[in-house]
Amino acid sequence: ETGVTQSPTHLIKTRGQQVTLRCSSQSGHNTVSWYQQALGQGPQFIFQYYREEENGRGNFPPRFSGLQFPNYSSELNVNALELDDSALYLCASSVAGYGYTFGSGTRLTVV
């Protein structure tokens, strides 16, 4: 097992810019989810992808979008960055019924 790998680990962006975060799923996991964790809070669900289709979405605006690729890797794209988008972004891969494996996260700072 290779686990879940996220890149980059940290980045700083300016308000209004766009950002792409990347995730490589654990081998054999066909589902990927993204979460946003603000300081001192629990992670908040952004969306989930299964077989390259979005199959669940949390309370996030459309400027948060994603992709899942045939090799089950994934991207999270955020357009028109706002200061409140500063957070730890977590990717998780899973197989139905067997729990979630999280990556180490990407720390995004918007200035």
Add this chain to the structure above:
Amino acid sequence: KQEVTQIPAALSVPEGENLVLNCSFTDSAIYNLQWFRQDPGKGLTSLLLIQSSQREQTSGRLNASLDKSSGRSTLYIAASQPGDSATYLCAVENQAGTALIFGKGTTLSVSS
């Protein structure tokens, strides 16, 4: 709307103590429940998964129980060690299996 509450928010204990972390949820229609550990600024490490048909899981010094009808789960840590210091997060999976809903966590500090 599912809400997950963890009590206490913070806990400080001396090394060697047994302790219980509590998690409650408002909607009993869940799929699975999972406990995670998070070190400062890091990702989540899965500790225990309790599947919908199960009531308890154990791993080493950790034991988690689930009572879906009352909307409660507990994480029991035996003989705590300084290395156990971290934030512990409880998450319930919605019945569709498409999302985890997290509590805010319990921050544990174990002193030597």
